[in-house]
Amino acid sequence: KTGRNGTYNDPASTARPRRATRAESDAAAPVSTDTAVDGASARGISAIELRELAHDYSTDSGVVRALDTVDLDVAPGEFVSIVGPSGCGKTTMLRIAAGLLRPSNGRVLIGGRDLWQSDQRDNKAVQELGVVFQEANLMPWYNIEQNIALPLKLRGASKQDRLQRAHELCKLVGISGFERRWPRELSGGMRQRAAIARAVQQRGATMAAG
Numbered sequence: 001k002t003g004r005n006g007t008y009n010d011p012a013s014t015a016r017p018r019r020a021t022r023a024e025s026d027a028a029a030p031v032s033t034d035t036a037v038d039g040a041s042a043r044g045i046s047a048i049e050l051r052e053l054a055h056d057y058s059t060d061s062g063v064v065r066a067l068d069t070v071d072l073d074v075a076p077g078e079f080v081s082i083v084g085p086s087g088c089g090k091t092t093m094l095r096i097a098a099g100l101l102r103p104s105n106g107r108v109l110i111g112g113r114d115l116w117q118s119d120q121r122d123n124k125a126v127q128e129l130g131v132v133f134q135e136a137n138l139m140p141w142y143n144i145e146q147n148i149a150l151p152l153k154l155r156g157a158s159k160q161d162r163l164q165r166a167h168e169l170c171k172l173v174g175i176s177g178f179e180r181r182w183p184r185e186l187s188g189g190m191r192q193r194a195a196i197a198r199a200v201q202q203r204g205a206t207m208a209a210g
Helices: 022-032 035-042 090-097 144-154 159-173 188-200
Strands: 016-019 048-059 062-074 080-083 105-110 129-132 205-208
Touching: 048 090, 062 090, 080 090, 129 188, 144 159, 144 188, 159 188
Parallel strands: 129 205
Antiparallel strands: 016 080, 048 062, 048 105
C-alpha cells in the first residue's frame, strides 16, 4: 500500500515513484508540453491526482487488495516512474489513472476533473489521456500513419489535419519515412515508437503502462 508521499508501504513490496531529473525532464519536454497541461499548470492544478485510491480483486481464494490508500500528485509536465517488484500494484494503479479500470475506492482527478462520476467515466477527462501499453497494439490493417492518426479520426478531425499530425509525430519519435509501412514491416521497438506517437498526439497527459 502507498502512503501520502506515494511510497509503497507494504513490507513485502517496495513500489515507489521516481521523479525525473531536470535534465531528463528537459530532454522530454517536446512530448509533454501541450494546451491541456499548460492550462492545468496556469491554474495551479495537478495534471494527475490520486486520492485515497484502493482496489480489490476477487479471486477463487478470496479478495486480494492490490492498492491500499494511494495518494499521488503529478504536476503538469512532470515525469514520474512507478518502480517496484512484480505484482505490487503498479499496472493496476496506472490502469485506474488512465480510466481503464474503476477503483474500488478513492478518486482520480485529471486536470482537476473527476475521472469517474459514479460508475461513468468523464469523457472530457479521458480525452486528456494517452495510454502506451506493454505491447504496441497497433491495428494490423492500418499503416503506421493511420494507426497514429486513429484517435483523431474517431474525434472527427479532417483527414488532412490528422495525417499532418501523424507525420509530425513520426518525426518526433524517429520513424520518419515509415509512415506508409505496415506494422508487420517494423521492428518491435519501432512499433512501440508508433504507439507512443499515437498516445501523445492527443495533446494530453500521457500514461505509460509498464
